[in-house]
Amino acid sequence: xxxxxxxxxxxxxxxxxxxxxxxxxxxxxxxxxxxxxxxxxxxxxxxxxxxxxxxxxxxxxxxxxxxxxxxxxxxxxxxxxxxxxxxxxxxxxxxxxxxxxxxxxxxxxxxxxxxxxxxxxxxxxxxxxxxxxxxxxxxxxxxxxxxxxxxxxxxxxxxxxxxxxxxxxxxxxxxxxxxxxxxxxxxxxxxxxxxxxxxxxxxxxxxxxxxxxxxxxxxxxxxxxxxxxxxxxxxxxxx
Amino acid sequence: xxxxxxxxxxxxxxxxxxxxxxxxxxxxxxxxxxxxxxxxxxxxxxxxxxxxxxxxxxxxxxxxxxxxxxxxxxxxxxxxxxxxxxxxxxxxxxxxxxxxxxxxxxxxxxxxxxxxxxxxxxxxxxxxxxxxxxxxxxxxxxxxxxxxxxxxxxxxxxxxxxxxxxxxxxxxxxxxxxxxxxxxxxxxxxxxxxxxxxxxxxxxxxxxxxxxxxxxxxxxxxxxxxxxxxxxxxxxxxx
DNA sequence: GCAAAAGTGTTTGGTATACACCCATGC
DNA sequence: GCATGGGTGTATACCAAACACTTTTGC
Numbered sequence: 001x002x003x004x005x006x007x008x009x010x011x012x013x014x015x016x017x018x019x020x021x022x023x024x025x026x027x028x029x030x031x032x033x034x035x036x037x038x039x040x041x042x043x044x045x046x047x048x049x050x051x052x053x054x055x056x057x058x059x060x061x062x063x064x065x066x067x068x069x070x071x072x073x074x075x076x077x078x079x080x081x082x083x084x085x086x087x088x089x090x091x092x093x094x095x096x097x098x099x100x101x102x103x104x105x106x107x108x109x110x111x112x113x114x115x116x117x118x119x120x121x122x123x124x125x126x127x128x129x130x131x132x133x134x135x136x137x138x139x140x141x142x143x144x145x146x147x148x149x150x151x152x153x154x155x156x157x158x159x160x161x162x163x164x165x166x167x168x169x170x171x172x173x174x175x176x177x178x179x180x181x182x183x184x185x186x187x188x189x190x191x192x193x194x195x196x197x198x199x200x201x202x203x204x205x206x207x208x209x210x211x212x213x214x215x216x217x218x219x220x221x222x223x224x225x226x227x228x229x230x231x232x233x234x235x236x237x238x239x
Numbered sequence: 240x241x242x243x244x245x246x247x248x249x250x251x252x253x254x255x256x257x258x259x260x261x262x263x264x265x266x267x268x269x270x271x272x273x274x275x276x277x278x279x280x281x282x283x284x285x286x287x288x289x290x291x292x293x294x295x296x297x298x299x300x301x302x303x304x305x306x307x308x309x310x311x312x313x314x315x316x317x318x319x320x321x322x323x324x325x326x327x328x329x330x331x332x333x334x335x336x337x338x339x340x341x342x343x344x345x346x347x348x349x350x351x352x353x354x355x356x357x358x359x360x361x362x363x364x365x366x367x368x369x370x371x372x373x374x375x376x377x378x379x380x381x382x383x384x385x386x387x388x389x390x391x392x393x394x395x396x397x398x399x400x401x402x403x404x405x406x407x408x409x410x411x412x413x414x415x416x417x418x419x420x421x422x423x424x425x426x427x428x429x430x431x432x433x434x435x436x437x438x439x440x441x442x443x444x445x446x447x448x449x450x451x452x453x454x455x456x457x458x459x460x461x462x463x464x465x466x467x468x469x470x471x472x473x474x475x476x477x478x
Numbered sequence: 479g480c481a482a483a484a485g486t487g488t489t490t491g492g493t494a495t496a497c498a499c500c501c502a503t504g505c
Numbered sequence: 506g507c508a509t510g511g512g513t514g515t516a517t518a519c520c521a522a523a524c525a526c527t528t529t530t531g532c
Contacts (some may be wrong), residue, residue, distance in 0.1 A: 339517090412511080
């Protein structure tokens with residue numbers, strides 16, 4: 001979704017005040033019912049009309065790069081208030097046929113249900129796609145998606161990102177299933193429990209599940225301050 | 240070193256055919272006598288004349304991003320034929336005072352003695368600086384350097400990069416000292432030996448050191464094809 | 479009782495760490 | 506002999522994988 005003709009003209013970035021040869025594309029991964037999805041936008045107009053792409057746009061001439069990513073994502077998809085992190089720049093000379101545009105990709109991982117999706121700007125439609133079943137993407141967006149996915153999987157194993165995707169109180173099995181869907185593997189229950197408990201990262205809520213058709217599990221929560229203090233002592237998260 | 244006024248006008252990228260609002264800056268780390276250095280360039284002209292910066296420049300309008308990085312480094316410093324890898328883009332709106340320029344940083348780690356340094360283009364001087372003693376750098380180049388260094392240290396522990404910095408045949412102590420200088424730590428000799436030998440990554444040359452004032456050590460070499468075949472079997476390098 | 483998931487224990491094997499120690503060589 | 510670095514051995518501790526097992530609860 002990176003071309004001058006497709007860049008959105010919104011209140012936050014008036015047309016004509018954007019940098020022409022740089023774009024931003026956003027990879028937003030969403031987790032829902034144990035399935036990992038990615039948010040894609042359909043081109044409303046132009047030669048790629050009707051084709052699917054990563055939500056993207058152009059940077060305002062006095063807008064910080066990171067801010068631009070958030071603003072663009074909001075303009076195109078309605079999704080806001082999330083932590084986008086830079087992946088890298090993609091800049092093959094022929095990556096974009098209509099003009100020379102280098103794109104900087106950002107990515108995030110969110111709880112899908114927390115976000116309402118509203119197509120806007122250059123997008124006629126925006127929706128979540130199962131990661132195993134994405135449509136053909138324009139330009140090099142397929143390559144960007146693959147790199148982002150691989151980077152996400154690496155990151156989620158070395159930083160406690162996953163916890164943002166669960167309700168505040170969760171069981172160990174919830175957490176395990178979360179990692180199983182993101183990493184696309186099976187994990188051993190006893191070993192996963194032990195690893196988590198040994199990290200001393202989870203805080204016991206001293207509560208049990210309610211209304212379950214089996215033995216109720218203990219509920220835990222993730223405490224950012226506990227994580228920070230562990231990290232200062234040299235602790236490093238690892239799944 | 241990223242501004243239009245400072246961008247070099249060389250044969251490979253005639254002035255006027257570069258992208259104005261993107262630049263590239265290169266972090267070249269060099270190892271020499273167990274010291275880790277970084278290659279810096281001094282501004283020849285402009286308001287930052289005489290100040291030190293990362294070697295950088297602008298991208299040709301039909302030049303691949305990765306190619307541009309190599310070409311720019313060669314133009315400014317004379318250093319060529321090395322593997323530059325992208326670090327990330329830096330794009331705070333106020334990072335560069337004269338114009339809006341987003342820079343994409345690249346980095347590499349080389350054996351310093353293999354490269355001849357020749358100042359060119361916008362640089363009046365180019366030289367290696369000890370990593371513990373770099374001068375004040377222009378703009379946000381100090382921040383880029385710190386991020387690059389941290390990324391390098393992470394990478395060198397998870398990929399067998401270090402081997403390129405040694406002569407073809409080397410002893411285990413050479414290798415250990417190499418890692419000690421890059422990582423700025425002390426390592427335990429017996430444990431380092433064992434770890435390396437257990438990886439079965441090194442090929443024994445069946446030769447000994449010559450003319451040393453102590454017991455001669457065995458010489459080893461690194462074999463890229465051995466590494467590739469191990470990697471296919473799921474092996475992952477770790478120091 | 480049975481199904482379903484919670485939760486515990488145990489065995490095996492690898493590997494990180496710390497450190498003591500012996501070996502070979504040149505001066 | 507002694508300094509220098511080469512090279513080996515070993516005890517401890519922890520941690521991962523695999524898997525058998527017991528417990529609690531709703532139906």
